[in-house]
Amino acid sequence: QLQLQESGPGLVEPSETLSITCTVSGGSISIGTSYWVWIRQPPGMGLEWIGTSYYSGDPYYNPSLKSRVTISVDTSKSQFSLNLSTVTAADTAVYFCASLTASGTIDHWGQGTLVTVSS
Amino acid sequence: QSVLTQPPSVSAAPGQKVTISCSGSSSNIGSNYVCWYQQLPGTAPKLLIYENNKRPSGIPDRFSGSKSGTSATLGITGLQTGDEADYYCGSWDSSLSARLFGGGTKLTVL
Helix, strand or coil: CCEEEEECCCEECCCCCEEEEEEEECCCCCCCCEEEEEEEECCCCCCEEEEEECCCCCCEECCCCCCCEEEEEECCCCEEEEEECCCCHHHCEEEEEEEEECCCCEEEECCCEEEEECC | CCCEECCCEEEECCCCCEEEEEECCCCCCCCCCEEEEEECCCCCCEEEEECCCECCCCCCCCEEEEEECCEEEEEECCCCHHHCEEEEEEEEECCCCEEEEECCEEEEEC
């Protein structure tokens, strides 16, 4: 059973870069049938897709966040990472990492990590 | 305002049936698969329905999904208090090149 676990800073100052890592276990991050996704959920609000990456090839991002987002995959560590630059209070959210199938199904989710943007 | 539109809340009594709608357009629901997710308070979302109407192993057949045109529906029968949660639909939008979620529907089992 695939398991995903986020690790992040908890608190980030405004204008800084938010960095979170997701560790994948119970399966290979290089498996050709899975993509790797970041999703966030502001407190009390709904889900927002941030971006998707494959173990090889270019990631693709939510157009509304594209200028600030970078997703990368490190197959040697079985991890994928999210960097979100120039954060503001509006970026305060629980950030989830997840796996995505080719049919567009988000089938496994991490437990989520709360990141607060505040000075 | 989400591109995929869900009712903010629905409610029903234990043992009853409820449906949750998800309305989209030709570029998302109309031409791509729909998934449904259940989010219990304080937890990560969980996959309930994928590819419009398929249930992952371990999901009881009380949960069902359907799609017609640019709308999708989640049905839950034999409601239990443990079904109280937020439910989200999701689909890919080919025009926006973005993965979308509905705004979420809070289910209350009275």
